[in-house]
Amino acid sequence: MFSCSRRVYFIFLLFTGLTPASAQEQLDAYMLELSLKELLEIDIAGAAVRDLGLGQAIKTANPFELSAMQLPLSVEVINSRTMRARGLKTVTEAAEHLVGVISGESPAEPSSFSMRGFIRDSVIILRDGIRLGPASMTMRPHNTFNLQQVEILKGPASLHFAPPTASGIINMITKKPVIGQESVTELFGAYSRFDSSEWGIGRSGSLTDNLAYRLDINRAGSNGWVDDTDSYSFNITASMLWQASPSLDVLLSFDYLDDDLPAYWGTPLVPASFSREPIPGIIKTDNGSVLDQQLRFSNYNIDDQRSDSEHLWSKMITRWQVNGRIKVKNTLFHFNADRAWKNAESYVFNPETLLLDRDRFFVFHDHEFYGNQLDINIEHLTAQVEHQLTIGLDYARTDFERARGFPGGDSVDPHHPVAGMFGPLERRLSPTKIDEFALMVEDSLFLNDNWYLSLGIRKDFIGTTRDNFDEKGVFIAGDSFKRTFKPTSYRLASSYQLSDNVSVYGQYSTGHDPVGSNIFLVNGNENFDFTDISQYELGVKSVSADANIEMTSAIYKTKRENILLLVSHDSVGNSGSQVAKGMEFAVSARLSQNCRVGGNFAYTRAKYQDYLDPDFGVDASGNTPPNVPKWVANAWFSVNHIAGQPLELGGGVRYIGKRHTNFENTVTLQDYVVVNAFAAYTLDKLRISINARNILDEDYAPWGDIFYPNQIGIAPPRAIEISFQSKF
Template identity: 35%
Template sequence: MSSIRIARPRRFLLASAALTSLVTIDMPAALAQQLREPLPAVEVSAPQSRKQVKQAGRDAASARRAAARRAVVAPAASKPVVPNAAAPTPLNTNAVAESASRLGLTVRQTPATVEVISAETIREQGYRTVSDVAQGSVGVIAGDNPSEPSAFSMRGFTNSQINTLYNGIKIGPQNMTSRIMDTANLEAVEILKGPASLISGEGAAGGAINLVTKQPHTGPIRNEADFSWDSLNSFRTYYGSGGSTNVQGLDYRFDVSRSSLNGFADDTNTKTLDVSGQLNYRISDSLKVWGAIEYREDRSKAYWGAPLVPVAFSGSHATSGIVSGSYFNRTDLGAITIDDRTFSTNYNVLDNRNVAQEVWLRGGFELKLAPDLTLKSQAYAYGAERSWFNNEIEAFDSANNQVYRERFYVAHSQRLVGNITDLVWDANIAGFDNRMVTTLSSSYLDFVRPGAANFPNDLVSLVDPVRGFYGDLATRQQTARIDNEALSFEDRLKLTRTFSLIGGLRVEHIGLDRNSTDVNGLVNAGFPFTKDGAPVTGRIGYTWEAAPGLTFFSQYATGADVSANNIFLLSPTQPLDLTTARTYETGVKHVLWDNRAEWSFSAYDILRKNVYAAAGGQTLNIAGRQESKGLELAGSIRPIEPLKLWGNIAYVDARYADYDFAGGSFSGNTPPNVPRVVANAGASWRFFTPWPVEVGITGRHVGDRHNTDANTVTMNAYTVGDVYAFVDIPRMVFDTVDQARLTFRVRNFTDKRYAIWGDPFYPDQILLGAPRTYEISVAFKW
């Protein structure tokens, strides 16, 4: 593997900061004259239905304990300049997804499968966390294992094989840096399926999920506030405000949310706080500068799952339909079950804690250099402090019929700075409209990871365990310094009014400097060391609008990620193998019936080689290949004004191949947390009474999954549903409020008991889904 260095990041960051300061503070007179010219509009050519779609004005504005939290960084994505977006459609394919392309394309113009879940959908469906949003998406499942919360699975890939982005910026692999996040401050969640390294960098073998915070708009100030409470005594509060100020050209956005979500297990709770704000200042028609700041905090008393227990031991307390199969790790459990006496049992120690504090600073500018040339630059800084102090293992020991527990501690101190600069060129090449974006990005990560050097353990009873305390703690330290530079090109060439070629190429350099010390502070053998990698990834595809509103697409795309599980934990003897996944995908997107109906279909084939995977315990094996083939279908329709119907279904056949190791083979087995079938459906009816009332129901089916590569334990398929009703209260009741909505919701109304997630590195326990809960909420806009 060759090593490509584009620029040393600190020099690049200093240069980019100087550029930003020069443009925003000391504009030359000659350039100021040029700034009076307007910015060129970004073409968003939404398909035309039989009636021309109206353009709505967009608001302008031991092995695994270690593997629980680990880090690698990719650069940020600049937000595209899109002055106007087309009118909403049932599947929201007129939205622009910055995580899918830098070209400012709508979902329907992008040769890939992309979902954009808007804030309105999030509110209507009652999605409280990012994991809830993912659960309602096509073919995506999620789990909030405390070691790696907001974990996702889609198209046969899980955890760090899916990039999680924050406003287009990657801070590290999902299974190390993601946290439980409330949705209140989000404008949208974007989900890009399949290898996606062109936009989001290393780690996106399975796709990317981008969390977009609410943005300022130009116009009258609008305010909103929400409050909710549920039968577990959880509550959420939120306030947001945005609009134009008295200063010409200055728009703002401010949001603050607070939540306290109680778990169904004893003494479990997650508290979150999110404060975010942004200012946009249009100095002239050709120059806009902006700045944003965000503070996030979460504190949890964690639930780590219910232990697998022998059917023979549980007797009449054995359950069916949650898990099945047999299990051997510490001891041979034989046929296993979840004991109904453990549904709400918390085996964590009394002094447990999961805590994270995060701060974001972002700022940049958009500048027109010429009528067809635009420069955009964004600088960012991110800091995080995280810690885990828990009993993380709870394994039933059949030798003495007790639960073996083991403690674990780890902390992160993370600092990240970076810059991403785009040059957007609109041109006409031989009579064909063409847009090219050249992107240069760089980041520098400093990561300090104090961790446990000893792991206190004990045995407790299965029922009513004495929880006790953590005990003595000895620590050791690991560090990582990661340089990341990337140069990428993306282009869209319109060969005809309806047919476009879209492609791109990304050359990325990753430089790793690592050190590790023992409990006495002495450097371990082989440390410190330095390694480099240089993945080259890209995409080529087309879109063809065969008829108004009917778009066919195909693509070939590649993505790179670290084969040895995590770049931060590479040992001196491991190669820095940045393997490449590839996908072939084809599909169709269709909006019809004057925007009252929409459907999409895609078929894909993904191959990833040289895979390291968890072998059903605290070890890693080399799985030669991971193959994934599948189909996805989604649709939504409003046949008459009061009625809305929607649904989606995904089928995936994901398997390992050439996965052989001493003592056996997992070839042909399915990766953990990958169901063959995931389906969602919903319906609602609106009564147009003086106080309009809407009632709705949603359902979700998730097929069988396994918790390890061994595939000996099955988390059984489940189907759950929610029901809700809301009433829109007219303005005459609250004279100063434009909109008020009162909502009542029942989650999991059948009170289904089911397994929602299994961690392959903690295979002795299974996370259970929440039982039936009742929720009431009220929302205001004025």
């Protein structure tokens, strides 16, 4: 089995054993405008209310660096300044502050997301533009210290990374080197309730005139708000940029993650007659089950539990400006990971014994993924019309070995649980091999100074082989699977500048995703095509004449057809559909030089049509998908330079509407409001902050795991955090 820790030393050798050189940085061009004094100052006052950034170019699926105002799609960015100002330490927290995004931190599916009426693997997760596979199998909680920004594209709006999925894309973009910058060091530290702590150190600079480096190290840990739920995360990102010539540069980067998730798999539902202290306001169930305050902080996992992983990304990105019209970008990448889960995951109250019946489940991943992305971008004039053409060629190879088992369980007293041990491991192997090749062409025209038109198409060839073996290593031919999928996706989009300050856009796009959205788990009884996804979207983006107010709004309809339908106990087929309609709105306003406000809301109506869920055999026709609220809203404010001092006060309010936790819609998570607040005092090179999270101590459940319907993960109680940031 691969061990990433054997290779981490190479990251450090990168900065100690190479001969210095120097280069021109293109990846973070905006930083070139900053003077050394500005780079060394902690200047994030007011950033808690982020700009919508309509005049800026996003990095995701934007080869010609169009501004967000020009792009005919719904896109959002939250950068490191805003994440630091709000005290957002994880990607989950950062994404939740954007329009209509909710998430959960179930150990079974870390950092699951819900957007635009679709959940889990309908959201593509990227790390620096690389998709590892289905998010439910590959995603881990990621800290924000090592990130430059997080970008979200809504719906099947991009053809650049994979067959588009219904919800959209979340792209985590790590910090990169900046040439011409003198050496800069960044420090961060934080401590809060439950012995939660985090620290980070970043170092960047130029070694010579054509070589620059960046190194960021971050560690977070906590004892957890539930008994025996220690966790930690350790992330190193390192990169070096070399400019071989004025038209050619090469970026070499490494990204290492070692983590262990908290062992909290939820608080069990119990009958109201058994509960000693029911918690009001969190859930509503059709059978009268409740959550008990006296069980809230109990851990029902085993003593030798595991939910850990070790990952290493390696990338080499080459950018070549062939001439004034043609540029080429090539990304060669390799990824390797070990992941392990060994837990008692499910806790079901037994009314006859008055005990909790626990299961046992283990699964180990040995995941290798490598490939190459080639993008050729051409700009030229056609009959005096500005013409942009992108051609993409992608190849990737996945070797994914999954070992799993279901040993017998036991029962424990709900009020006095004895952890116990897991027991023997009898592994069943399920190796999956996937070869992916894709051709993408996107052709865009500026028909005049105001009118932009784009047409794109993507053709994928996905060869999948999945083998299944029993506990004795005997091949199970009936459960195994081999097939090549050939989905075709396309997008027609246009934007029109009504004035210098107002733009309208529209698009029609299609996409496809695998059976159950998880191609790593396709078995022999699932030999049918990908689902069909289509979306219509209209939107408006505007900036006030004085640039103090920015607004965006969008309406959309997304349909996912030919999704899984249970035909019999042993087989499924292509049928059924899911439809989501909604509207989104975001605003950011500077009321005065020192006062800013901002907010957003999303309204979503989503339901299944003629759908029988294959995992549980539930007829969900007409029901709302799990973890999809009708309303999501956020609002923030900040006031700085209070009484002429470098003092900033601010806060935010988040509202999440009711959601269901299962396909039957028999368990409902109640709506909730969370209030956060902060105060920060800034000196030249030091910012000290106090963040109050969940200041009203609201009891709520952010997410319901569909595979664990008898327990609910309750959010942490109020916590006060003190932190510092420094740059020198």
